[in-house]
Amino acid sequence: MNTTTDTTPPARRRPWRDPRVRALTFQALALAAVVWFGWTLLDNTLTNMAERGISTGFGFLDEPAGFGILITLIPYDETMTYGRTFLVGLLNTLLVSGLGIAIATVLGFTVGIARLSSNWLIAKLALAYIEIFRNIPLLLQIFFWYFAVLQNLPSPRQSVTVGEAVFVNNRGLYLPEPIFQSGAGWVAAALAIGIAATVVLARLAKRRQDRTGRGLPVLWPGLTLIIGLPALVYALAGTPITWQLPALQGFNFRGGMAVLPELAALLTALAVYTAAFIAEIVRSGILSVDPGQVEAARALGLRPRLTLRLVVIPQAMRVIIPPLTSQYLNLTKNSSLATAIGYPDLVAVFMGTTLNQTGQAVEIVAMTMAVYLVISLSISSLMNVYNRAVALKER
């Protein structure tokens, strides 16, 4: 047994040798530097703005804007306020991001699966698609679609048409517009009931599957409910939804829904570019599933389709979801390139025109950045919720 006791007092630590003191000092210094830096910036900015006669504050949001906007989802005209331009720009950003995410997801999953096809030609075409589009700057692709493709389309009189209902020309894409008459509400209600009934059916089927091991058919009854029910109501209510076709009047088309070339070009470029990245994510996700899993499922007697649905896809999604989220975020942020071709998104309308007219740089840039911050944080938190639901649950 060791009986010697240490009688010498521990050597006194010099304060600058004490890790705790050092850490505190270091942090205090860093904080002071950041505060000083921020304060200097603020001070400089206030001085500079006062010199240039720019008032600070958010009062400008109530002043009339006085400029027109090409695409508006909510009623807007030149007499409305800068606050309204912010809202219009924000909605346009959300519109192009939402549509872009939907198209890019469908296209990306298709190409990603095609990349793994046993068909040599299909696999190589998918590879070519991926390697071409993800290695070319997005801005260039937007320019290409807008200036080289859409502007070279025929004029309205020589429009390319699909069945005299859809027209494509250099002024945009014209689609039939649905006109809702009285009774259309019933069709919408039938659709809602169909979807709700299918969800209930799917839950019942799942519960039964868990309890007894036998499922219920969901796909066909579900499709019948979602498509058949509204169709039946549509016929019974005397066709309350009609389609207004675009028609050539003078130099351009009237009626119908118009997708302007700015939106079409931006959407195409965003979807095509992002889909190339999504395709690679999907491919690596599917390849990440251990082949032993498929062999085990086959050995249990699952048919190929069930193997895919119950074994491969759930495990692949776990790998796919996190990078997919960051692609969605990238697409949303990249939609700000709209400003280069004049699609009125948030950056073009608010950080462009509104900033030029009011000079309220600090407020406007802060608001715009805050919007992207909120969008980023909410998409990633939504995806985190989903990710937690599909994550590996270890017993």
Added chain:
Amino acid sequence: MSAASEHHPDLPPPRRQLGVLGWLRRNLFSTWYNSLLTLLAGYLLVRYAIPVINWALVEARFAGADASACDTEGACWLFVRERLGFFIYGFYPEALRWRVNIVFVLLAAAFAPQLIERFPGRRWLGLFGLTAFPVIALVLIRGGVLGLEAVPTADWGGLMLTLVLAYGGIFAALPVGTVLALGRRSDMPVIRGLSVVFIEVWRAVPLITVLFMASVMLPLFLPEGVNFDKLLRALIGIIMFQSAYMAEVVRGGLQAIPRGQYEAADALGLGYWRKMGLVILPQALKLVIPGIVNTFISLFKDTSLVLIIGLFDLLGTVQATIIDPAWSDVATEGYVFVAAVFWVFCFGLSRYSQDLERKLDTGHRER
């Protein structure tokens, strides 16, 4: 008994599984829907590839005196040829372009050998590319010292400007990003918090708002009389933006280093900076080289955004020339040219990063 154990020579595989026919059968016509897909894809390929080849090669004009030579339906590559100088150097004075050419040669000499594994002196060339090269390049391109005529940054443009932005961006973003990553992994809550906020804010906003901010707001932030050059402002914006992404890449590497390495460094009595600099970072950075290259690829593509704040990078010079009334309708040719240049760089780099990934996969990662 004897008949059953007697060795028969292996039979050749059925004729249908051999040769070209066998390959076709296996890879293109294995099932009825594969056959259908093959036929459909083949039809579309022929239908659209032939007109494109026709346009780009057969009916195209490669030479001629001026725009009037482009009288066919095909591509007018003559346009790209005529304006190549502008696309590469921008407004850089023609008499001084040899200086830029030297920089191009030095750049290629420093980095091309990195692709060949057993190139003699590869590491020294790489070191040169990261230390002496930027100084030499800045002196040569900017001038104003050593008796070289000064060229203002407003005259820089084209591919040269794209490369300056990309190189400057990566050169500064790597150290800044590493420091930020260390900050995010730090034990000190204030440092960690500041790093997290910095990284997340820059990652959440689009680059274009950053560039706008750099060009509109930076002058407001600075005290009276201090003014930056427009190019430098854009470069600062790009560096801030990319260093946040770089920080996340480096953090991935730091997290992949096993705890034992940190503890071993502590046990040896190394302080924080020596622990990081001598033990952790060399391993972590090596692990994430492919990620760094990927960040570089996206940075390289993103440099094209500077045209929105009025700088003439490669895309900017092309965008400015295709509206020239002397040449009618050359937008497609211009864009295809820029796309090809960017594609060669980005595709080459991504292949390089994939190669590295395979080579560096030495099993350090925690599984």
